Amino acid sequence: MTEIKPIQLPDQQRYLNYNQVMKSEFAERIQKISINAGFTCPNRDGSKGRGGCTYCNNQSFSPEYCKPIKTVSQQVEEGINFFKHKYENQFYLAYFQSYTNTYDSLDKLKAIYEEALSHPQVKGIVVGTRPDCVNDELLDYFEELSKSVYVMIEYGIESTNDETLEFINRGHNYACAEEAIRSTAKRGIKTGAHLILGLPREDSETVLSHADKISKLPLTAIKLHQLQLIRKTVMAKQYIEHPEWFNLYTANEYIDLLIDFIERLNPEIAIERFISQSPPSLIIAPEWGLKNFEFAVKIEKRLIERDTWQGKHFVKKE
Ligand code: SF4
Numbered sequence: 001m002t003e004i005k006p007i008q009l010p011d012q013q014r015y016l017n018y019n020q021v022m023k024s025e026f027a028e029r030i031q032k033i034s035i036n037a038g039f040t041c042p043n044r045d046g047s048k049g050r051g052g053c054t055y056c057n058n059q060s061f062s063p064e065y066c067k068p069i070k071t072v073s074q075q076v077e078e079g080i081n082f083f084k085h086k087y088e089n090q091f092y093l094a095y096f097q098s099y100t101n102t103y104d105s106l107d108k109l110k111a112i113y114e115e116a117l118s119h120p121q122v123k124g125i126v127v128g129t130r131p132d133c134v135n136d137e138l139l140d141y142f143e144e145l146s147k148s149v150y151v152m153i154e155y156g157i158e159s160t161n162d163e164t165l166e167f168i169n170r171g172h173n174y175a176c177a178e179e180a181i182r183s184t185a186k187r188g189i190k191t192g193a194h195l196i197l198g199l200p201r202e203d204s205e206t207v208l209s210h211a212d213k214i215s216k217l218p219l220t221a222i223k224l225h226q227l228q229l230i231r232k233t234v235m236a237k238q239y240i241e242h243p244e245w246f247n248l249y250t251a252n253e254y255i256d257l258l259i260d261f262i263e264r265l266n267p268e269i270a271i272e273r274f275i276s277q278s279p280p281s282l283i284i285a286p287e288w289g290l291k292n293f294e295f296a297v298k299i300e301k302r303l304i305e306r307d308t309w310q311g312k313h314f315v316k317k318e
Pocket of ligand 1: 041042043044051052053056057098099100130156
């Protein structure tokens with residue numbers, strides 16, 4: 001018979017905060033700096049699809065200091081200069097964020113990651129990618145690298161529902177994401193995932209079912225994002241033509257949805273973000289005007305009001 005084990009969160013915590021997890025991993029303060037190494041994306045250049053995911057306008061997640069015309073070393077230096085007035089002695093993780101940061105030959109990828117790691121204040125890399133853009137050779141390399149520096153591979157899952165993935169033109173299904181995450185974690189490499197809550201044609205129960213499914217995966221951390229309608233995207237056009245496909249939550253509705261989600265989420269998976277913050281000039285809706293830390297405060301408050309916590313309705317099956 002299957003043994004069912006409840007999991008305990010650390011004392012006084014209502015959810016497993018990724019920042020706290022990082023504090024326990026590093027003696028020093030750690031800051032991520034975004035690097036745009038000039039990758040493209042197989043869902044844009046034709047190898048997996050064309051046009052990209054329907055919500056994607058890649059400008060929406062590239063900080064100003066990060067431009068692909070600069071070398072990786074220049075971007076690392078500028079990123080460090082951007083933050084060092086606040087914390088001079090902190091260390092950094094190079095965050096390869098824009099587009100698909102494993103979409104090149106292994107030799108070129110190694111050169112890019114290792115250029116960032118050659119800076120003495122850079123203690124690791126976080127590599128954002130699609131689950132259909134990793135292979136055994138690359139994961140073996142990350143496994144070796146992770147023995148000496150921090151390595152996290154952050155996968156865009158977006159939804160666990162295959163109909164949704166097709167509708168948003170992701171170019172891969174959920175099984176592909178499961179396979180990539182399991183292959184990464186079994187090598188001892190940290191795994192991150194990105195999910196969008198509230199994609200078109202997903203009702204609240206479908207959104208919550210994502211928590212049940214990803215709770216079975218060996219994930220280190222997750223980023224949860226509200227759906228944002230971004231200018232000059234396919235989705236922005238769909239919203240004008242078919243507003244009935246969309247449920248753009250108010251901030252308070254989203255907070256309650258998030259808490260329902262967190263209650264079903266495995267408490268061993270750390271939560272890194274609750275919302276995305278695209279530049280206001282690019283956002284059509286929703287306009288909440290809240291920064292990530294302000295939102296986190298509201299979540300904490302609401303968790304207390306509802307007297308609930310991450311994993312309240314999760315049971316580990318072994
Ligand atoms: S979201 Fe990522 S995978 Fe999708 S089109 Fe944009 S860069 Fe490519």
